[in-house]
Amino acid sequence: MRALPSNSFFLFALHLFFFVLPTLILLAFPLPSLSQENPYIVAYDHNLEEPGSLEVEYFSTFGTQRGGSDFHAYWAEFEYGVTAWWTTELYLDGQTTFGDSTIFTGSRWENRFRPLKNEHLINPVLYVEFENTNGADKILKEVEGHDVESDYAVPNAVTRQQHTREMEFKLILSSNFKGWNFTENTIATKNLSNEPWEFGYALGASRPLAMKGAAHRCNFCAQHFVAGVELYGGLGDRYSFGLHNTSHYLGSGLAWNLPSGWTFRFEPTFGLNDNSHQFLLRWGVSREFSGFGSMVSGLFKGHGE
């Protein structure tokens, strides 16, 4: 991969790409619908996107870095419900390392499949993702293998030269019980070059602040807030499976699902050992649009519905 130029025009274009493109999409489709999102940023539950709905999301992670410069990593996410049992997502990643540079770090294509027809006590979802990123990617969307803080201290000029093409698989086991959601994600990743399988995990629990809907319209009712915690980290690789030389994080988050279709998430996260970043501040904003599939289909057919 060719190194991208690091000049002011490129920085301007990059920010335009990450912030303006999602904003234009948000403004272009006036069909918002209320989403009921959990506050997880890393863990996945078994709730897929509603069929035909598009969720446009922007997420941001500020991370502290010992032995290097702090960073701000961000990604745009386009999540579409193809059917009630299949959700597909496109990610575009970037990061700014303070005192270094701002760069585009790659993209991911993710698919989640719900194999069982009905709701069960434990609901499996199969997750398959293809990543095409460079070594400077810092979004920490998952932690796997022997990912440690010191990996992130290397200057962007060096890490951007490393190409990563990976297949990532997850088994998501999730339950909704008495208003609570409990989820467990087992992660297995294979770099398509000659690297060993790497493993990781993510656990989450969340609950709305109120179980019943209010009998009046409101933005600040407790039912619109979902609080949760998530714990995630690496489990080594095929040759050295376990907790040795791995990093782990614990985050406590809150999601605010507005009736207008917007969702805000906020999650302070703390590293649990010396291999972890000491602190990550993660937040995101998203908006869900129902009827997006119908509209796009209408465009391709040459008429709207």
Added chain:
Amino acid sequence: MKLYQFVIAIALLFTGVVAAAGPQESPKQSERESVYAELKKVPEKYLGKANPLANDADAVAAGGILFEEHCEECHGKEGMGGKKAPSLRAEEVQASPPGAIFWVLSNGVVRKKMPVWSKLPEPERWQLVSYLKSLGAAATESKPPAKP
């Protein structure tokens, strides 16, 4: 393949998936019937389940708001049916016990595009049941999908 080429390829693929596989087509008559048929598959223990919010004065109003937020897009205003999903005012739905409607809400009809709504807490699902039952049956004709 260069990075930007890959991004363009993935973006096109994503757009293709949205355009080709979107649930934009109106359900056929048989699909609507099969959604109603789901009510006949409800396990015995749910058929006899009473709505715990049946005497809650706010349940219908709250259910109405939840319906507008989550269901109206597909099932139409006041559940009269839409382009994507059948009427909920049909006799098949209105004559069903509350527990049966609750079960379909909780499990969805995943193969027929009806999402699983277990992500809503149980009391909210019962509020939706209260609202649906309050609407009562209405003469709704299941029309075939509109021709292009």
